[in-house]
Amino acid sequence: MVQELVIAIVAAVSAGALYTAAAAKVVKQYERGVVLRLGRLRNDVRGPGFTMVLPGIERLRKVNMQIVTMPVPAQDGITRDNVTVRVDAVIYFKVVDAASAVIQVEDYRFAVSQMAQTSLRSIIGKSDLDDLLSNREKLNQGLELMIDSPAVGWGVQIDRVEIKDVSLPETMKRSMARQAEADRERRARVINADAELQASKKLAEAAKEMSSQPAALQLRLLQTVVAVAAEKNSTLVLPFPVELLRFLERAQQPVQQPVQQPVQQQPVQQQVAPPQTGQPQRPAQGQRAAQAQRPAQAQPRPGPRPPQTSSGASAPTPSPPPVPAPPNAVPARPSRPKPLARH
Secondary structure, rough: HHHHHHHHHHHHHHHHHHHHHHHEEEEEOOEEEEEEEEEEEOOOOOOOEEEOOOOEEEEEEEEEEOOOOEEEEEEEEEEOOOOOOEEEEEEEEEEEOOHHHHOOOOOHEEEEEEHHHHHHHHHHOOOOOHHHHOHHHHHHHHHHHHHHHHHHHHHHEEEEEEEEEEOOHHHHHHHHHHHHHHHHHHHHHHHHHHHHHHHHHHHHHHHHHHHHOEEEEEEEEHHHHHHOOOOOOOOOOOOHHHHHEEEEEEHOOOOOOOOOOOOOOOOOOOOOOOOOOOOOOOHHHHHHHHHHHHHHOOOOOOOOOOOEEEOEEOOOOOOOOOOOOOOOOOOOOOOOOOOOOOO
Protein backbone atom coordinates (compact mmCIF):
# COMPACT_ATOMS: atom_id res chain seq x y z
CA MET A 1 0.00 0.00 0.00
CA VAL A 2 2.76 2.38 0.84
CA GLN A 3 4.60 1.40 -2.30
CA GLU A 4 1.57 2.22 -4.45
CA LEU A 5 1.20 5.57 -2.73
CA VAL A 6 4.82 6.42 -3.41
CA ILE A 7 4.42 5.50 -7.05
CA ALA A 8 1.35 7.72 -7.33
CA ILE A 9 3.14 10.66 -5.75
CA VAL A 10 6.10 10.26 -8.05
CA ALA A 11 3.83 10.08 -11.06
CA ALA A 12 1.98 13.22 -9.98
CA VAL A 13 5.17 15.08 -9.44
CA SER A 14 6.47 13.99 -12.80
CA ALA A 15 3.25 15.06 -14.49
CA GLY A 16 3.42 18.40 -12.72
CA ALA A 17 6.98 18.88 -13.78
CA LEU A 18 6.16 18.09 -17.38
CA TYR A 19 3.18 20.45 -17.30
CA THR A 20 5.23 23.21 -15.80
CA ALA A 21 7.99 22.70 -18.37
CA ALA A 22 5.45 22.85 -21.16
CA ALA A 23 3.69 25.92 -19.77
CA ALA A 24 6.73 27.91 -18.74
CA LYS A 25 7.97 30.44 -21.32
CA VAL A 26 10.75 33.00 -21.18
CA VAL A 27 10.42 36.23 -23.15
CA LYS A 28 13.67 38.11 -23.78
CA GLN A 29 14.15 41.81 -23.22
CA TYR A 30 14.01 42.75 -26.93
CA GLU A 31 10.94 40.54 -27.56
CA ARG A 32 7.22 40.67 -26.89
CA GLY A 33 4.90 37.68 -26.54
CA VAL A 34 1.56 37.50 -28.33
CA VAL A 35 -0.76 34.86 -26.79
CA LEU A 36 -3.46 33.12 -28.79
CA ARG A 37 -5.93 31.16 -26.67
CA LEU A 38 -7.87 28.68 -28.75
CA GLY A 39 -7.03 30.80 -31.80
CA ARG A 40 -8.21 34.07 -30.31
CA LEU A 41 -5.89 36.95 -29.53
CA ARG A 42 -5.39 37.76 -25.89
CA ASN A 43 -5.48 41.45 -25.11
CA ASP A 44 -2.44 41.36 -22.95
CA VAL A 45 0.92 41.17 -24.68
CA ARG A 46 3.44 39.37 -22.53
CA GLY A 47 6.45 41.43 -21.62
CA PRO A 48 10.01 40.28 -21.12
CA GLY A 49 10.65 37.70 -18.41
CA PHE A 50 9.09 34.44 -17.21
CA THR A 51 5.49 33.70 -18.24
CA MET A 52 3.11 30.76 -18.22
CA VAL A 53 0.75 29.53 -20.90
CA LEU A 54 -1.72 26.69 -20.91
CA PRO A 55 -0.26 23.88 -22.98
CA GLY A 56 -2.58 22.79 -25.72
CA ILE A 57 -4.91 25.74 -25.10
CA GLU A 58 -2.71 28.79 -25.49
CA ARG A 59 0.04 29.48 -27.97
CA LEU A 60 2.76 32.06 -27.53
CA ARG A 61 4.42 33.85 -30.50
CA LYS A 62 7.47 35.95 -29.87
CA VAL A 63 8.03 39.11 -31.93
CA ASN A 64 11.43 40.77 -32.21
CA MET A 65 11.24 44.50 -31.41
CA GLN A 66 14.79 45.35 -32.53
CA ILE A 67 15.62 47.47 -35.57
CA VAL A 68 15.99 45.18 -38.56
CA THR A 69 18.49 45.96 -41.32
CA MET A 70 17.26 44.53 -44.60
CA PRO A 71 19.06 44.96 -47.94
CA VAL A 72 16.83 45.71 -50.89
CA PRO A 73 17.87 43.72 -54.00
CA ALA A 74 19.21 45.75 -56.92
CA GLN A 75 16.49 46.96 -59.24
CA ASP A 76 16.87 47.76 -62.94
CA GLY A 77 14.95 50.77 -64.14
CA ILE A 78 14.84 53.63 -66.64
CA THR A 79 15.02 57.16 -65.32
CA ARG A 80 12.87 60.02 -66.47
CA ASP A 81 15.61 61.15 -68.88
CA ASN A 82 15.78 57.65 -70.47
CA VAL A 83 18.94 56.33 -68.82
CA THR A 84 19.12 52.68 -67.78
CA VAL A 85 20.39 52.33 -64.21
CA ARG A 86 20.67 49.64 -61.57
CA VAL A 87 19.95 50.81 -58.01
CA ASP A 88 20.11 48.94 -54.74
CA ALA A 89 19.22 50.22 -51.27
CA VAL A 90 19.02 49.25 -47.61
CA ILE A 91 16.05 49.69 -45.29
CA TYR A 92 15.91 49.99 -41.50
CA PHE A 93 12.62 49.21 -39.74
CA LYS A 94 11.24 47.91 -36.42
CA VAL A 95 7.99 46.52 -35.01
CA VAL A 96 6.08 48.90 -32.77
CA ASP A 97 2.89 46.85 -32.40
CA ALA A 98 3.53 43.13 -31.89
CA ALA A 99 -0.13 42.13 -32.09
CA SER A 100 -0.66 43.88 -35.45
CA ALA A 101 2.58 42.41 -36.85
CA VAL A 102 1.23 38.93 -36.04
CA ILE A 103 -2.44 39.40 -36.95
CA GLN A 104 -2.50 41.94 -39.80
CA VAL A 105 0.17 40.40 -42.07
CA GLU A 106 1.38 36.86 -42.58
CA ASP A 107 5.10 37.70 -42.73
CA TYR A 108 5.91 41.31 -42.08
CA ARG A 109 9.55 40.91 -43.15
CA PHE A 110 8.64 39.61 -46.60
CA ALA A 111 5.93 42.26 -46.97
CA VAL A 112 8.34 45.09 -46.13
CA SER A 113 10.92 43.69 -48.57
CA GLN A 114 8.46 43.55 -51.47
CA MET A 115 7.12 47.01 -50.71
CA ALA A 116 10.67 48.39 -50.66
CA GLN A 117 11.49 46.89 -54.08
CA THR A 118 8.29 48.27 -55.63
CA SER A 119 8.84 51.73 -54.19
CA LEU A 120 12.45 51.75 -55.38
CA ARG A 121 11.38 51.04 -58.97
CA SER A 122 8.80 53.81 -58.74
CA ILE A 123 11.40 56.30 -57.45
CA ILE A 124 13.77 55.41 -60.29
CA GLY A 125 11.12 56.09 -62.93
CA LYS A 126 10.17 59.46 -61.43
CA SER A 127 13.70 60.82 -60.99
CA ASP A 128 16.45 62.08 -63.27
CA LEU A 129 19.95 60.69 -63.37
CA ASP A 130 21.40 63.81 -61.77
CA ASP A 131 18.98 63.46 -58.85
CA LEU A 132 19.99 59.85 -58.30
CA LEU A 133 23.65 60.83 -58.20
CA SER A 134 23.60 64.11 -56.31
CA ASN A 135 20.22 64.60 -54.61
CA ARG A 136 19.90 61.33 -52.73
CA GLU A 137 18.61 62.83 -49.48
CA LYS A 138 15.40 63.94 -51.12
CA LEU A 139 14.96 60.57 -52.80
CA ASN A 140 15.55 58.75 -49.53
CA GLN A 141 12.84 60.77 -47.84
CA GLY A 142 10.39 60.09 -50.67
CA LEU A 143 11.21 56.38 -50.62
CA GLU A 144 10.71 56.27 -46.84
CA LEU A 145 7.28 57.86 -47.13
CA MET A 146 6.20 55.43 -49.85
CA ILE A 147 7.16 52.38 -47.76
CA ASP A 148 5.95 53.74 -44.43
CA SER A 149 2.39 54.46 -45.58
CA PRO A 150 1.23 50.81 -45.87
CA ALA A 151 3.60 49.58 -43.15
CA VAL A 152 1.83 51.58 -40.44
CA GLY A 153 -1.15 49.23 -40.56
CA TRP A 154 1.17 46.24 -40.13
CA GLY A 155 2.55 47.55 -36.83
CA VAL A 156 5.91 48.26 -38.51
CA GLN A 157 7.70 51.61 -38.45
CA ILE A 158 10.23 52.48 -41.18
CA ASP A 159 13.18 54.06 -39.44
CA ARG A 160 15.39 54.90 -42.43
CA VAL A 161 15.88 54.12 -46.14
CA GLU A 162 19.17 54.68 -47.95
CA ILE A 163 20.05 54.30 -51.64
CA LYS A 164 23.29 52.38 -51.45
CA ASP A 165 24.64 52.24 -55.01
CA VAL A 166 23.74 53.40 -58.51
CA SER A 167 25.27 51.37 -61.34
CA LEU A 168 25.54 53.04 -64.75
CA PRO A 169 26.38 51.60 -68.19
CA GLU A 170 29.99 51.86 -69.33
CA THR A 171 29.12 54.26 -72.14
CA MET A 172 27.42 56.60 -69.69
CA LYS A 173 30.41 56.44 -67.36
CA ARG A 174 32.77 57.42 -70.18
CA SER A 175 30.49 60.30 -71.21
CA MET A 176 30.33 61.61 -67.66
CA ALA A 177 34.10 61.29 -67.33
CA ARG A 178 34.60 63.36 -70.51
CA GLN A 179 32.17 65.95 -69.22
CA ALA A 180 34.02 66.20 -65.92
CA GLU A 181 37.36 66.53 -67.73
CA ALA A 182 35.99 69.30 -69.95
CA ASP A 183 34.64 71.15 -66.93
CA ARG A 184 37.98 70.86 -65.14
CA GLU A 185 39.84 72.08 -68.21
CA ARG A 186 37.47 75.03 -68.59
CA ARG A 187 38.03 76.12 -65.00
CA ALA A 188 41.79 75.70 -65.40
CA ARG A 189 41.79 77.94 -68.48
CA VAL A 190 39.72 80.57 -66.70
CA ILE A 191 42.13 80.55 -63.76
CA ASN A 192 45.14 80.84 -66.09
CA ALA A 193 43.52 83.73 -67.98
CA ASP A 194 42.78 85.52 -64.72
CA ALA A 195 46.37 85.04 -63.61
CA GLU A 196 47.65 86.41 -66.94
CA LEU A 197 45.39 89.44 -66.58
CA GLN A 198 46.64 90.21 -63.09
CA ALA A 199 50.26 89.66 -64.14
CA SER A 200 49.87 91.96 -67.15
CA LYS A 201 48.47 94.71 -64.92
CA LYS A 202 51.39 94.40 -62.53
CA LEU A 203 53.88 94.36 -65.40
CA ALA A 204 52.27 97.47 -66.87
CA GLU A 205 52.66 99.24 -63.54
CA ALA A 206 56.30 98.12 -63.31
CA ALA A 207 57.00 99.32 -66.87
CA LYS A 208 55.43 102.66 -66.05
CA GLU A 209 57.71 103.06 -63.05
CA MET A 210 60.81 101.96 -65.02
CA SER A 211 60.05 104.34 -67.88
CA SER A 212 60.57 107.30 -65.56
CA GLN A 213 64.00 105.96 -64.51
CA PRO A 214 66.00 104.41 -67.41
CA ALA A 215 68.64 103.16 -64.98
CA ALA A 216 66.04 100.87 -63.40
CA LEU A 217 65.62 99.02 -66.70
CA GLN A 218 69.40 98.55 -66.95
CA LEU A 219 69.55 97.23 -63.39
CA ARG A 220 66.74 94.82 -64.15
CA LEU A 221 68.66 93.61 -67.19
CA LEU A 222 71.73 92.96 -65.07
CA GLN A 223 69.64 91.06 -62.52
CA THR A 224 68.31 88.84 -65.30
CA VAL A 225 71.85 88.14 -66.51
CA VAL A 226 72.93 87.22 -62.97
CA ALA A 227 69.93 84.89 -62.56
CA VAL A 228 70.68 83.12 -65.84
CA ALA A 229 74.40 82.83 -65.09
CA ALA A 230 73.69 81.27 -61.68
CA GLU A 231 72.43 78.07 -63.35
CA LYS A 232 76.01 77.24 -64.52
CA ASN A 233 74.97 76.89 -68.13
CA SER A 234 77.40 76.88 -71.01
CA THR A 235 75.15 79.20 -72.99
CA LEU A 236 74.46 82.72 -71.76
CA VAL A 237 71.31 84.40 -73.03
CA LEU A 238 71.41 88.19 -73.17
CA PRO A 239 68.26 90.20 -73.84
CA PHE A 240 68.41 92.36 -76.93
CA PRO A 241 66.95 95.86 -76.48
CA VAL A 242 64.00 96.61 -78.70
CA GLU A 243 65.07 100.25 -79.17
CA LEU A 244 68.19 99.10 -81.02
CA LEU A 245 66.09 97.00 -83.39
CA ARG A 246 63.89 99.99 -84.14
CA PHE A 247 66.98 102.16 -84.80
CA LEU A 248 68.35 99.59 -87.26
CA GLU A 249 64.98 99.32 -88.97
CA ARG A 250 64.84 103.08 -89.48
CA ALA A 251 68.43 103.10 -90.78
CA GLN A 252 67.67 100.47 -93.43
CA GLN A 253 64.72 102.37 -94.89
CA PRO A 254 65.75 104.17 -98.22
CA VAL A 255 65.72 107.97 -98.36
CA GLN A 256 62.87 109.25 -100.47
CA GLN A 257 64.19 111.54 -103.28
CA PRO A 258 62.12 114.50 -104.51
CA VAL A 259 60.10 113.74 -107.59
CA GLN A 260 61.41 115.63 -110.69
CA GLN A 261 58.85 117.18 -112.97
CA PRO A 262 59.05 116.03 -116.59
CA VAL A 263 60.61 118.54 -119.02
CA GLN A 264 58.23 119.77 -121.63
CA GLN A 265 59.59 119.07 -125.07
CA GLN A 266 59.32 121.87 -127.56
CA PRO A 267 57.89 121.00 -130.94
CA VAL A 268 60.45 120.67 -133.70
CA GLN A 269 59.88 122.97 -136.61
CA GLN A 270 60.12 121.22 -139.92
CA GLN A 271 61.70 122.97 -142.78
CA VAL A 272 59.90 122.55 -146.01
CA ALA A 273 62.20 121.98 -148.95
CA PRO A 274 61.61 123.95 -152.16
CA PRO A 275 59.73 122.09 -154.82
CA GLN A 276 61.89 120.28 -157.29
CA THR A 277 61.28 119.78 -160.93
CA GLY A 278 59.60 116.53 -161.74
CA GLN A 279 58.13 115.99 -158.23
CA PRO A 280 54.58 116.69 -157.15
CA GLN A 281 54.05 119.79 -155.11
CA ARG A 282 52.74 119.61 -151.56
CA PRO A 283 49.19 120.82 -150.91
CA ALA A 284 48.67 124.35 -149.85
CA GLN A 285 47.79 125.51 -146.36
CA GLY A 286 44.05 125.52 -147.13
CA GLN A 287 44.21 121.99 -148.38
CA ARG A 288 46.06 120.91 -145.20
CA ALA A 289 43.29 122.33 -143.04
CA ALA A 290 40.66 120.45 -145.09
CA GLN A 291 42.57 117.21 -144.76
CA ALA A 292 42.88 117.71 -140.97
CA GLN A 293 39.07 118.14 -140.68
CA ARG A 294 38.36 114.78 -142.34
CA PRO A 295 37.39 111.80 -140.12
CA ALA A 296 40.16 109.57 -138.79
CA GLN A 297 38.92 106.56 -140.81
CA ALA A 298 39.64 108.30 -144.08
CA GLN A 299 43.14 109.52 -143.18
CA PRO A 300 45.92 106.95 -143.62
CA ARG A 301 48.17 106.16 -140.67
CA PRO A 302 51.36 108.24 -140.93
CA GLY A 303 54.54 106.24 -141.47
CA PRO A 304 57.95 106.78 -140.00
CA ARG A 305 59.41 110.19 -140.38
CA PRO A 306 62.25 110.38 -142.96
CA PRO A 307 65.55 111.67 -141.64
CA GLN A 308 66.64 115.15 -142.59
CA THR A 309 69.95 116.03 -144.15
CA SER A 310 72.22 118.92 -143.25
CA SER A 311 70.73 121.09 -145.98
CA GLY A 312 67.26 120.75 -144.57
CA ALA A 313 65.93 118.46 -147.31
CA SER A 314 64.58 115.10 -146.41
CA ALA A 315 66.68 112.12 -147.44
CA PRO A 316 65.19 109.68 -149.89
CA THR A 317 63.43 106.80 -148.24
CA PRO A 318 64.90 103.44 -149.16
CA SER A 319 62.50 101.31 -151.13
CA PRO A 320 61.63 97.88 -149.80
CA PRO A 321 63.15 94.86 -151.54
CA PRO A 322 61.07 93.38 -154.36
CA VAL A 323 58.87 90.43 -153.44
CA PRO A 324 59.30 87.48 -155.81
CA ALA A 325 56.13 86.59 -157.69
CA PRO A 326 54.71 83.09 -157.49
CA PRO A 327 55.40 80.80 -160.48
CA ASN A 328 51.72 80.62 -161.58
CA ALA A 329 51.10 84.36 -161.32
CA VAL A 330 50.07 86.36 -164.41
CA PRO A 331 52.44 89.29 -165.20
CA ALA A 332 50.84 92.64 -164.55
CA ARG A 333 50.57 95.24 -167.26
CA PRO A 334 52.78 98.29 -166.87
CA SER A 335 50.82 101.28 -165.73
CA ARG A 336 51.08 104.50 -167.72
CA PRO A 337 52.47 107.54 -165.92
CA LYS A 338 49.88 110.10 -165.10
CA PRO A 339 50.52 113.60 -166.42
CA LEU A 340 51.59 116.17 -163.90
CA ALA A 341 49.11 118.80 -162.99
CA ARG A 342 49.99 122.26 -164.12
CA HIS A 343 49.47 125.26 -161.98
